[in-house]
Amino acid sequence: MNRSLAIKFGAIALLMLLLLVPLMMIDGLIRERQYLRDGVLEDIARSSSNSQLISGPVLVVPYRQTLREWKTDAKGKRIQETREVSGRLFMLPDRFEVDGKIQTERRARGIYEARLFHANNHISGTFVLPAQLGIDEDFADYRFDEPYLAVGISDIRGIENALTLQLGDRQLEFTPGTQVSWLGDGVHVTLPRVDGRQQQRLDFEFDLTLQGTGQLQVIPVGKTSSVHLAADWPHPSFIGNYLPARREVTEQGFTANWQTSFFSTNLHEAMSSCVDTNRCESFNDRSFGVSLIDPVDQYLKSDRAIKYALLFIALTFAGFFLFEVLKRLAVHPIQYALVGAALALFYLLLLSLSEHLGFGMAYLVSAGACVGLIGFYTCHVLRSLGHGLGFATALAALYGLLYGLLSAEDYALLMGSLLLFSLLGVFMVLTRKLDWYGVGLARTSSRQPVDAEVAHE
Structure with missing residues (x-):
């Protein structure tokens, strides 16, 4: 060269x-x-509401149990002492259904835009309470207080409607807070006392309108769960541990259906671990849903x-x-x-x-x-x-x-x-x-x- x-x-x-x-x-x-x-998108989400996760409903039955213990005193005489302990029974629904319709909205700050959604969810299901509430021994030593239904909502600022539970032919008003630490934020509603001696069936339904940003997820808490979501956004990303059984995406929007059961989710065991240890990663990780992504970044x-x-x-x-x-x-x-x-x-x-x-x-x-x-x-x-x-x-x-x-x-x-x-x-x-x-x-x-x-x- x-x-x-x-x-x-x-x-x-x-x-x-x-x-x-x-x-x-x-x-x-x-x-x-x-x-x-x-940073601007996070600020918009902080000012309105973040991604939403619906966990529940969970039926909570508070109880007081009388415990009897035999002790021997100094003279060698056996005496019986009693004391009372309190606790709660947690039950998941046998049937759980969600029918959600999502509308999207753009919120702009300067040249940046965030995508918000408004989800009109109709939630229904059935609790089947077993005889003696599943307690096999010493049922007579239990006293039950008023049960309540708890629904976890990750960002309660997004609740847009007054929540009313339809329980059979009764209408009951929800109040703030789940009263269950591992469910996080949310709402609960007090139910009539239950007769624990016989099997009972509780049919419920309520409407939940949620505003959120980015993602909407649901934990399939039922023994059989069916979730249907429809939206006007044509670029969904389906997220979570379970993909939709059926989905259809068009230029006008999408529809998606999920079907799960306790055999596929093992949610009852995850909830038991959550109650015992107050660590609920395995419970929350069983969620699924949709992310309303912007295809042009x-x-x-x-x-x-x-x-x-x-x-x-x-x-x-x-x-x-x-x-x-x-x-x-x-x-x-x-x-x-x-x-x-x-x-x-x-x-x-x-x-x-x-x-x-x-x-x-x-x-x-x-x-x-x-x-x-x-x-x-x-x-x-x-x-x-x-x-x-x-x-x-x-x-x-x-x-x-x-x-x-x-x-x-x-x-x-x-x-x-x-x-x-x-x-x-x-x-x-x-x-x-x-x-x-x-x-x-x-x-x-x-x-x-x-x-x-x-x-x-």
Whole structure:
């Protein structure tokens, strides 16, 4: 390799390293704007209501038990002592059903928007209380207080309606608080006393209208649970330990149905562990629901785009270098630098415009501006309108391929590999007959007569 070509390669490599500085600054700006956006969304959620988790209803039966113990006094006489202890029985419904209809709403603060939802839930089910409430021994020693129904709601600020329980032919008003520590925040309603000696059936239903942000989840507390959710949001992400048995997603919204049983959830054992240890991770982890995600996250896509920036600049410089060696044109490193600066500023334009126009339109405008500017400049650098337009067309194709890489998340690696292999093949085909030892000597030889004339003088 002659000295001129080595210097050219060195200058291009140094220039690419220097361009990493503005690219890293833009990458830091993307993260800063994303952090600011997340902070605003969290602030909107704090001002309204966060994600919602419905846990319950759980039937709680307080009791007082008389314990009898035989002791021997100092004289060796056996006497019976009694004491009373209190506790609570916890029961899950045999049947649990939720029918929810969700409407979404946008809340904006400055240029940032949060997605809120209003879920109108109709909750119904049945408790089957076994004879003697499942107590096998010494049932006569138990005294039962008024039972109550507890429903856990993760953010009670989102409750939008007055809650009334329909229990058979009775209507009972809910009051704040679950009175059950492991259920967290929520509501409860006091029920009539139950006759524990015989099996009883309690049919219940109530309407719960909830406002929340981002996610709505339900814990399937029934021996058999059926949850139906419908919303006007066409981009759901189904989350939790159980996927819907059936779902349908259209441009107008989605519907989803879940079906579970104690065989699949083992929730009764999880609740028993929760009651004994007051640690309820296993109970709460059995939830499922939907996340109302925004499919266009301009910061995530901008961050992904800038990861390809160095490769993009290298391919553009390679195109410049091809014109230089094949057409025997001299391109100064300053001209490389100006083109590289325009390519770096594309990502700043993309970030700033995407906050106002959306990512797709911002990408089109930013790419069009950069292609137009670089095409105009290369027409003069390459001293040919045809060469400049050809270079601009190739650059536009690269921007199109980059957008394809950003859109095809699952196939990004495959598409990137094929792109690099194809471009390497094009480069090898175009330079297959090039005398690399002679590159750079042509301009030297063209200056020799001038140098000889100067020497003669």
